[in-house]
Amino acid sequence: MKKLPFKDILHTNQFSKKDLKLIFETALDMEKYITWEKTDEPLKWKIMASMFYEPSTRTRLSHESAMLRLWWKVITVSDSTATSLSKWEILEDNAKMIAIYSDIIVMRHPEAYSVQTTAEAISKPVINAGDGPHQHPTQALLDVYTILKERKTLDNLKIALVWDLKYWRTTHSLVFLMWLFKNIEFTFINPEWLWMPEKVTTFLKDKNIKYSETINYKNWIKNCDVLYVTRIQKERFPDLSEYEELKNDFILDLKILDWNTDITILHPLPRVNEVSTEVDSLPNAAFFRQAENAVPVRMALLYLLLG
Ligand code: CP
Numbered sequence: 001m002k003k004l005p006f007k008d009i010l011h012t013n014q015f016s017k018k019d020l021k022l023i024f025e026t027a028l029d030m031e032k033y034i035t036w037e038k039t040d041e042p043l044k045w046k047i048m049a050s051m052f053y054e055p056s057t058r059t060r061l062s063h064e065s066a067m068l069r070l071w072w073k074v075i076t077v078s079d080s081t082a083t084s085l086s087k088w089e090i091l092e093d094n095a096k097m098i099a100i101y102s103d104i105i106v107m108r109h110p111e112a113y114s115v116q117t118t119a120e121a122i123s124k125p126v127i128n129a130g131d132g133p134h135q136h137p138t139q140a141l142l143d144v145y146t147i148l149k150e151r152k153t154l155d156n157l158k159i160a161l162v163w164d165l166k167y168w169r170t171t172h173s174l175v176f177l178m179w180l181f182k183n184i185e186f187t188f189i190n191p192e193w194l195w196m197p198e199k200v201t202t203f204l205k206d207k208n209i210k211y212s213e214t215i216n217y218k219n220w221i222k223n224c225d226v227l228y229v230t231r232i233q234k235e236r237f238p239d240l241s242e243y244e245e246l247k248n249d250f251i252l253d254l255k256i257l258d259w260n261t262d263i264t265i266l267h268p269l270p271r272v273n274e275v276s277t278e279v280d281s282l283p284n285a286a287f288f289r290q291a292e293n294a295v296p297v298r299m300a301l302l303y304l305l306l307g
Contacts, residue, residue, distance in 0.1 A: 001307045002026070008119040008126045009301060011135040012176040020177070024145055026300035027293075033069050034295060041071045046306050048072065049102035051095065052129065053080045053109045058269060059129045059139065062294035063106045069299055075102060092121045099124040104306055125305045133167045133236060139268050140173035142297040146290040147178075147226055150264045155182040160224035162189040162217065163250050163274055165196040167236040170268045174228065175200050179209045186211040189220055191246050194232070217250070222260055227252075229267045229287075231274050247273070254278050266290050 032038040048067045052060050064074045085094055099122040106127045107115045112134035119126035130136040148154050161171045165188050178184050188196045192215055204211050214220050237243040253276035267287040279285050
């Protein structure tokens with residue numbers, strides 16, 4: 001039985017190329033359960049607890065769907081006001097209780113590093129489903145799986161990450177995975193207030209990985225193999241007037257793309273208006289296939305952590 005060499009999934013800096021190979025091979029195998037090519041129970045059933053203290057559609061439901069595809073069970077905290085946290089129970093105690101009732105916890109929380117602190121307090125595996133503006137490692141894993149499926153390689157790629165690079169945790173997580181591959185070049189394209197954090201750019205400098213930063217998106221957006229678009233997140237702006245100034249200026253449409261069908265267009269979703277819906281019909285608009293890949297990748301992670 002194959003296993004990952006760690007208890008928790010907290011950030012993408014923890015993965016080696018060998019881990020990624022194992023996860024992606026297992027995810028390909030997991031696709032056979034989704035299409036009913038395989039019908040056995042892969043392991044004796046387990047219980048996953050989903051603890052979401054921030055809203056989610058894809059991350060929570062794809063983890064839960066992954067569990068059900070494995071014939072396993074789920075208990076859910078989707079509304080923290082319905083738990084004893086609303087009676088001022090400390091988060092660590094709340095998590096300890098939930099760990100007693102389950103085999104693995106998937107947790108989203110608005111504070112950076114809160115999932116790590118929780119994982120350190122309990123012996124059961126914990127998966128970070130997004131901790132504030134810090135990281136969203138399982139999203140990045142399914143993003144890389146999608147790039148591999150769409151481009152048939154993870155080497156020699158020019159990757160443009162666009163719009164909200166300051167707050168979008170998936171962009172940070174993705175950089176910390178993609179640098180592992182050969183001859184990767186990043187372009188960061190963002191409005192002036194939303195630069196990629198220094199922790200990411202310093203990391204790239206240290207590793208000698210090529211990257212450039214620009215606010216001039218019209219000139220740059222076509223010059224890449226993978227275009228990773230993000231929503232400008234209203235909920236993370238301390239000053240809403242800054243958000244109001246930006247929200248209608250950064251929109252990807254067919255005119256900007258010039259009907260380019262060579263670029264693989266990804267988006268972790270949810271979308272508001274930053275990718276015009278007219279883009280959806282392009283064969284290279286891969287964001288819904290990306291969301292679909294969430295299930296086999298998360299099945300693989302659950303299986304490899306609990307095996
Ligand atoms: N991509 C993503 O994390 O989506 P949700 O916020 O809907 O989970």
